[in-house]
Amino acid sequence: MESASLSRRLSSDRDAIFGCATMKSARRLFFGFVAAAAVAVSFSLAAAQGPGPLADPKSTNQAGFPGTLYSWVIPPDNPQTPARIALGKALFFEDRLSADGKISCDHCHAPDKGFTDQLPTSMGIHAQFGQRNAPSILNALFNVTQFWDGRAPTLEAQVQGPVTNPVEMGMKSTDDAVAAIKTIPEYQKQFQDVFGRDVNFADIERAIAAYERTQLAFDSPFDKFMAGDQSAIGDSAKRGWSIFNGKGRCMSCHGWNPTQPLFTDQKFHNIGVSAHKSDFVPLARQALDVLGKSGGSSEAIDRLAIGSDMSGLGRFLVTKQPHDIGGFRTMSLRNLLVTQPYFHDGSQVTLWDTIDHYNKGGVQNPYLDGGIVALGLTEPEEDDLVAFLASLTSPEYADAAKQEYDLQFKRSRTDRPQRDTAAADGDKGRGPGLAGPFGDIGPAQNVENPALLGGD
Amino acid sequence: MAARHKSVETKYMEDRDAALRGLRGLDRRTFLKVLAASAGAVMAKSLMPPHTFQLVEVANAAPDKAASAAGLAGQPPFTFAYISDTHLYPRTLNQRFVRGAVKAVEDVNALDPQPDFVLFGGDLAQLGRREELDLGRQILAEVKAPVKMMVGEHDWFYDLGDTWQEMFGPPNYSFDWKDVHVVVLMSVHEKDFWTARKMTPAERMHTVAGLDNGIQSRFEVGDDERKWLSDDLAKVPHTTPLLVFSHSPLYKYYRNWNFWTDDAEQVQAILKPYKHVTVIHGHTHQMLYNQIGNISFYGMLSTAWPWPYAPTGLPPLTVQMNRADPFDQFDGLGDGQVTVRPDGLADKIYNLWDRNPVSVKADYLVSHGKTARPPAPQFASY
Numbered sequence: 105m106e107s108a109s110l111s112r113r114l115s116s117d118r119d120a121i122f123g124c125a126t127m128k129s130a131r132r133l134f135f136g137f138v139a140a141a142a143v144a145v146s147f148s149l150a151a152a153q154g155p156g157p158l159a160d161p162k163s164t165n166q167a168g169f170p171g172t173l174y175s176w177v178i179p180p181d182n183p184q185t186p187a188r189i190a191l192g193k194a195l196f197f198e199d200r201l202s203a204d205g206k207i208s209c210d211h212c213h214a215p216d217k218g219f220t221d222q223l224p225t226s227m228g229i230h231a232q233f234g235q236r237n238a239p240s241i242l243n244a245l246f247n248v249t250q251f252w253d254g255r256a257p258t259l260e261a262q263v264q265g266p267v268t269n270p271v272e273m274g275m276k277s278t279d280d281a282v283a284a285i286k287t288i289p290e291y292q293k294q295f296q297d298v299f300g301r302d303v304n305f306a307d308i309e310r311a312i313a314a315y316e317r318t319q320l321a322f323d324s325p326f327d328k329f330m331a332g333d334q335s336a337i338g339d340s341a342k343r344g345w346s347i348f349n350g351k352g353r354c355m356s357c358h359g360w361n362p363t364q365p366l367f368t369d370q371k372f373h374n375i376g377v378s379a380h381k382s383d384f385v386p387l388a389r390q391a392l393d394v395l396g397k398s399g400g401s402s403e404a405i406d407r408l409a410i411g412s413d414m415s416g417l418g419r420f421l422v423t424k425q426p427h428d429i430g431g432f433r434t435m436s437l438r439n440l441l442v443t444q445p446y447f448h449d450g451s452q453v454t455l456w457d458t459i460d461h462y463n464k465g466g467v468q469n470p471y472l473d474g475g476i477v478a479l480g481l482t483e484p485e486e487d488d489l490v491a492f493l494a495s496l497t498s499p500e501y502a503d504a505a506k507q508e509y510d511l512q513f514k515r516s517r518t519d520r521p522q523r524d525t526a527a528a529d530g531d532k533g534r535g536p537g538l539a540g541p542f543g544d545i546g547p548a549q550n551v552e553n554p555a556l557l558g559g560d
Numbered sequence: 561m562a563a564r565h566k567s568v569e570t571k572y573m574e575d576r577d578a579a580l581r582g583l584r585g586l587d588r589r590t591f592l593k594v595l596a597a598s599a600g601a602v603m604a605k606s607l608m609p610p611h612t613f614q615l616v617e618v619a620n621a622a623p624d625k626a627a628s629a630a631g632l633a634g635q636p637p638f639t640f641a642y643i644s645d646t647h648l649y650p651r652t653l654n655q656r657f658v659r660g661a662v663k664a665v666e667d668v669n670a671l672d673p674q675p676d677f678v679l680f681g682g683d684l685a686q687l688g689r690r691e692e693l694d695l696g697r698q699i700l701a702e703v704k705a706p707v708k709m710m711v712g713e714h715d716w717f718y719d720l721g722d723t724w725q726e727m728f729g730p731p732n733y734s735f736d737w738k739d740v741h742v743v744v745l746m747s748v749h750e751k752d753f754w755t756a757r758k759m760t761p762a763e764r765m766h767t768v769a770g771l772d773n774g775i776q777s778r779f780e781v782g783d784d785e786r787k788w789l790s791d792d793l794a795k796v797p798h799t800t801p802l803l804v805f806s807h808s809p810l811y812k813y814y815r816n817w818n819f820w821t822d823d824a825e826q827v828q829a830i831l832k833p834y835k836h837v838t839v840i841h842g843h844t845h846q847m848l849y850n851q852i853g854n855i856s857f858y859g860m861l862s863t864a865w866p867w868p869y870a871p872t873g874l875p876p877l878t879v880q881m882n883r884a885d886p887f888d889q890f891d892g893l894g895d896g897q898v899t900v901r902p903d904g905l906a907d908k909i910y911n912l913w914d915r916n917p918v919s920v921k922a923d924y925l926v927s928h929g930k931t932a933r934p935p936a937p938q939f940a941s942y
Contacts, residue, residue: 356887385670425916470666474890474914477656530655 155197158215161189161318168327168365177245182310187298192315200284201267203274204229212238218442224450229274235415237450240443242321243436248370252432252448255405255422259313265406278305321438326495337495344492347485356475357434372431375476376467377447378416384429391417429471438496441505454512455490460522480529637901638738641668644681644842645862650691656889660863661699664895669704678705681842681860682712682807688765690723697727712807713748718765734792739902740801746785747806747821751777771818778822779808790830801904802837809841811852814870819844831855836904847910850875851925858908866892877929882937890914
């Protein structure tokens with residue numbers, strides 16, 4: 105009986121989450137897409153193969169768009185000119201940047217999948233799977249570092265990684281990539297027009313980065329709510345926002361503020377995801393050995409990250425600091441319902457699974473971040489958190505997100521592999537070191553959510 | 561010399577302005593170069609962190625200049641690790657500090673090679689109760705290397721040391737390790753403030769635990785223990801390197817918080833005839849080091865919580881750690897390793913759990929800051 109009323113409540117909240125305002129703007133966008141697509145098809149070879157309207161550069165006129173931050177992150181030596189962006193877009197969808205001419209950037213960063221591939225880990229050349237979940241390009245321009253482990257400092261610098269990684273695009277070298285592009289007269293002309301010189305890899309990087317910097321994703325119901333529209337999100341999402349800031353402790357890493365509305369602290373944390381399958385200490389020794397022998401070049405790190413068991417060491421591969429073992433970048437929370445599955449290895453299928461993971465205090469390991477503790481969230485609280493996360497969906501993905509929400513919601517009613525209520529409530533010790541005599545006690549259940557106090 | 565006291569806010573804003581001024585002069589390209597260069601410098605200095613397991617040889621494996629000059633190159637140094645200030649509550653009340661203590665034990669157990677011994681720096685318990693001390697004893701029983709125990713005021717003032725001594729033996733003792741004479745000193749006695757006030761044991765304990773009240777006296781080694789120390793050292797030649805463990809700093813840092821030993825000067829006088837003395841202390845829960853005459857002081861990290869720096873009295877040689885992240889229970893905490901050279905000088909590594917480790921070389925202290933300055937933190941401290 106209780107669960108029936110719960111699901112009734114949730115479905116009404118769901119309508120509120122993806123409310124009328126959202127549908128209206130989706131329609132407006134749709135007509136925009138038709139016009140834009142028509143233009144694109146007539147001008148660009150790559151566009152003719154159909155990147156689709158979701159690949160178009162996004163307007164900066166979005167609710168919640170951080171204008172000041174945006175002005176800081178566009179590098180002075182790679183300005184956002186329309187010609188650069190157009191060239192970058194063509195290269196982003198260019199299969200010939202890969203060794204077999206079949207894998208382009210959008211193979212794993214597909215616009216209709218929130219610039220991901222919606223796979224646990226990505227499939228590259230010759231149907232090989234890497235070790236990491238494809239991070240979204242959306243809002244990637246705001247990342248202080250790129251990749252799950254921050255091994256590249258800029259969008260320009262990260263291009264080389266996938267192009268030359270043997271399990272991604274498989275080019276032997278960046279020279280091979282340049283040679284492949286050089287054979288195409290249209291590109292030769294475009295590079296001359298845009299950069300005033302022959303095709304070279306640094307300019308390929310600049311062009312692709314310039315295109316990626318057009319992928320802005322704000323304008324969500326939550327952004328409108330924060331801009332003052334009380335009806336933009338439903339009651340469940342509002343409760344979720346309170347839990348996000350209070351009992352759930354989400355805000356301590358996935359921070360939001362008006363100047364940096366990104367839901368990330370840009371840092372690296374071990375939350376225990378790869379502790380499932382990695383014995384960290386021997387793995388770290390092995391990684392130091394391998395990196396020592398290979399001189400620790402960025403290529404060497406890239407290969408370990410994508411193509412070896414040592415991938416689970418995360419940030420450690422870059423810094424070699426033990427406190428970074430198993431640490432991965434805090435990802436933004438926007439458009440999560442089109443970028444599933446979750447975590448660096450894509451190991452979690454639903455948002456409920458990811459919250460279950462945090463709720464039980466992660467997976468114990470010697471390098472677990474000090475902020476990860478059992479949360480004692482109840483089922484309705486988890487549902488509210490998911491409703492809040494759903495409200496971070498940008499309008500162009502509203503329909504896809506609604507479908508995914510329904511799928512995940514249904515699945516979450518029966519299938520909860522990560523749920524461990526006893527651990528979440530602290531009724532049992534966690535891990536061999538803590539079981540028994542040092543049994544944990546849980547968070548108090550009767551604490552009032554501070555975010556709900558002192559209001560009206 | 562006597563710089564006017566500045567508030568923490570003023571100091572913070574000054575540091576911040578200086579950092580921003582430095583950055584403003586750089587365009588993006590130069591800035592990236594600076595970043596790359598500093599990363600390279602770290603590699604070049606082989607400033608690798610022997611944190612939870614040894615990534616490189618023991619920090620001091622290559623004998624440094626001072627050791628060579630002293631004609632001691634070739635003699636092996638020894639290494640010990642420490643865990644300190646766990647402040648355990650009964651397990652039904654608090655699992656947070658248990659988690660810190662267990663993490664520290666896992667840390668020292670993962671060291672390869674293993675340290676010669678592990679010093680426990682005092683304040684095992686929070687309020688001196690048997691169940692707290694017993695919980696600590698169970699956790700420390702997991703340590704693979706031999707454990708040397710030191711007492712802190714939180715272990716002592718509920719029953720004036722009865723339970724602690726029953727479990728761990730006398731609070732003052734000494735032993736020789738390799739060529740070094742090691743002394744563990746009980747430094748947290750207080751003058752009797754409780755009898756006249758008719759305090760219960762619990763009231764007495766709570767008063768001492770609240771460091772900044774005006775009721776209790778300041779910590780002191782006291783007449784008896786100072787006599788014990790003099791007697792113990794009577795048979796130790798002045799050329800022998802000394803290593804002294806005390807819970808409170810054996811100097812005067814900040815009286816109001818009892819970061820203080822009232823008879824510090826008298827203890828220092830007893831240690832004065834020795835060429836090199838290293839004092840390792842707990843209690844202050846922060847990166848803290850000092851040099852007074854022939855004595856080098858190092859403060860240990862806690863596994864429970866970090867103290868802020870006191871408003872005055874901080875030894876000028878200390879490079880402060882910056883403010884801990886309040887959402888991260890491990891930030892500003894940790895354990896550490898100390899490599900004791902044959903001449904008695906000690907190089908120390910602060911294993912900060914959620915930060916890069918910081919190495920403090922003996923040469924930095926004995927040269928009074930002229931060489932081997934530890935890196936400044938990225939942000940200002942509080």
